[in-house]
Amino acid sequence: MKFSLRPQDAAFYDFFSRAAQNLMHGTEMLMELALPGADVQSVSERLGDLEHDSDQITHELYNKINSTFITPFDRSDIYNLGSGLDDVMDHLEAAGNLVYLYGLTKLPALPREMHELVDVLDQQAKITANAMPQLKGMKNLQEYWVEINRLENEGDRAYRMLLVRLFSGEYDALTVLKMKEVADELEKACDAFEHVANTIETIAVKES
Amino acid sequence: MKFSLRPQDAAFYDFFSRAAQNLMHGTEMLMELALPGADVQSVSERLGDLEHDSDQITHELYNKINSTFITPFDRSDIYNLGSGLDDVMDHLEAAGNLVYLYGLTKLPALPREMHELVDVLDQQAKITANAMPQLKGMKNLQEYWVEINRLENEGDRAYRMLLVRLFSGEYDALTVLKMKEVADELEKACDAFEHVANTIETIAVKES
Amino acid sequence: MKFSLRPQDAAFYDFFSRAAQNLMHGTEMLMELALPGADVQSVSERLGDLEHDSDQITHELYNKINSTFITPFDRSDIYNLGSGLDDVMDHLEAAGNLVYLYGLTKLPALPREMHELVDVLDQQAKITANAMPQLKGMKNLQEYWVEINRLENEGDRAYRMLLVRLFSGEYDALTVLKMKEVADELEKACDAFEHVANTIETIAVKES
Numbered sequence: 001m002k003f004s005l006r007p008q009d010a011a012f013y014d015f016f017s018r019a020a021q022n023l024m025h026g027t028e029m030l031m032e033l034a035l036p037g038a039d040v041q042s043v044s045e046r047l048g049d050l051e052h053d054s055d056q057i058t059h060e061l062y063n064k065i066n067s068t069f070i071t072p073f074d075r076s077d078i079y080n081l082g083s084g085l086d087d088v089m090d091h092l093e094a095a096g097n098l099v100y101l102y103g104l105t106k107l108p109a110l111p112r113e114m115h116e117l118v119d120v121l122d123q124q125a126k127i128t129a130n131a132m133p134q135l136k137g138m139k140n141l142q143e144y145w146v147e148i149n150r151l152e153n154e155g156d157r158a159y160r161m162l163l164v165r166l167f168s169g170e171y172d173a174l175t176v177l178k179m180k181e182v183a184d185e186l187e188k189a190c191d192a193f194e195h196v197a198n199t200i201e202t203i204a205v206k207e208s
Numbered sequence: 209m210k211f212s213l214r215p216q217d218a219a220f221y222d223f224f225s226r227a228a229q230n231l232m233h234g235t236e237m238l239m240e241l242a243l244p245g246a247d248v249q250s251v252s253e254r255l256g257d258l259e260h261d262s263d264q265i266t267h268e269l270y271n272k273i274n275s276t277f278i279t280p281f282d283r284s285d286i287y288n289l290g291s292g293l294d295d296v297m298d299h300l301e302a303a304g305n306l307v308y309l310y311g312l313t314k315l316p317a318l319p320r321e322m323h324e325l326v327d328v329l330d331q332q333a334k335i336t337a338n339a340m341p342q343l344k345g346m347k348n349l350q351e352y353w354v355e356i357n358r359l360e361n362e363g364d365r366a367y368r369m370l371l372v373r374l375f376s377g378e379y380d381a382l383t384v385l386k387m388k389e390v391a392d393e394l395e396k397a398c399d400a401f402e403h404v405a406n407t408i409e410t411i412a413v414k415e416s
Numbered sequence: 417m418k419f420s421l422r423p424q425d426a427a428f429y430d431f432f433s434r435a436a437q438n439l440m441h442g443t444e445m446l447m448e449l450a451l452p453g454a455d456v457q458s459v460s461e462r463l464g465d466l467e468h469d470s471d472q473i474t475h476e477l478y479n480k481i482n483s484t485f486i487t488p489f490d491r492s493d494i495y496n497l498g499s500g501l502d503d504v505m506d507h508l509e510a511a512g513n514l515v516y517l518y519g520l521t522k523l524p525a526l527p528r529e530m531h532e533l534v535d536v537l538d539q540q541a542k543i544t545a546n547a548m549p550q551l552k553g554m555k556n557l558q559e560y561w562v563e564i565n566r567l568e569n570e571g572d573r574a575y576r577m578l579l580v581r582l583f584s585g586e587y588d589a590l591t592v593l594k595m596k597e598v599a600d601e602l603e604k605a606c607d608a609f610e611h612v613a614n615t616i617e618t619i620a621v622k623e624s
Binding site for chain 2: 576579580583585589592593596614617618621622
């Protein structure tokens, strides 16, 4: 039995875990858009609520940083990790909201390549949520980084093929522009997951 | 009476104040574009001059960092704050220049949502300029952060509604593309103001 | 004769030099696209191979950071410099790949302004590769920063004039969208070169 974990530290890890859990719920909501007869308005509203909750978590985290004397690792790294997780949520919420705002659901279906990109995000969210409890010991994170980077490359490829599809002449120019906005938010979410992994790598390098 | 402020430090705070004052002048120039019969070429040229002056300030700041033995806070944070303020100016200048280069003034009027976004920037510039003198004591900055974040959210909403308007079918595809470039620069300026606030928050966290 | 350079350090400088050499080869490949009868598929494939090699270098660098007790400068700065060089390569590869994927070569020629932007990148790559051996002594880097920033401004101007050209009405909307994607990657590469220079400046400020 090990007692090295101070109660203060537990609070920080809890913030990160809650934020990462929210990302998992967020990508699950975006996955619904692939289902026939998806309720896009409901997805958009629930993503808005989730993003609001994540803002709250980030806000509490910042207060905690300011009110804690000894933090488990560098204050600025905790700050970066918190804002990194928050960035992912912002892009997920934006993607869902834009599909709704632009009325893209009047199309028979969103392009297959867009769902592939969402699927990559869903996998990134799952392994990010799994990695959070391992932050305590800074152990077994190698696999998480390798996998996040592999997924980011896969997301990049899916994004490029999505643009090829959008620019194929199949859609009118305004529809292309709308779907490209959504695609860009999804791609930024994919990058933001990698940025979170890089922040954790920076922390681990300092701790090692 | 308090003498804790070294003359060296005063120079640094002066750079930040001048840079933030320029941002305030910059958003005021963009506000002119909402007026009937605005002289877009003049706005673009004056923004170019202002950006040149800000580049000069940033350059002097960097020289000051290199030639000063004891800086009021971390060199890399001073550097980040300086380049953050510079980034805002770059986006303001780009927005004004693109309206001119693309000849967007041949339209009857720019969309109302674009002016709303400029108005948010103008408010961000004002409170950023007001916050600079408070850097010395790192006091009363909480209100500034809360307000910058609130404005960034408002800017985000205005940006989204601007895109909905642009994609509504009211404009031809090339005009949409041109106005979207301008909108993107305005939105990046809005983000860049938030980035400045985040840098100041990072500094305050270290000082506390 | 001076023996201050530890063998460990030499390995780090070697990684940076190799990564920067690859960027030089990358911009040379993009320069081929300006030649009549350019083999776009070949350019895209060779850029893909080069990017793969750069990924490998970055990966080895990260392993080296983790397995080295005393690094020539801050671990996080080495990390930033490595990932900064990697970012440039990603954008160069993306630009070449998109020209190929979108079949932009079916046009009589890419716009002149696009080649001007590639030419700026080629100059940035050359001076970045030249600067790497000077990292050891942190000497004579001033000229490199000034020149990178000058080139970044030149690239910015070329990018804006490229957009003016693309939005002139000369091309159909889908072609504009495709070429804009390529232009955006080139512009990001230009920014990423500046980011590399900024990271080196941050390191030099700490060392001074």
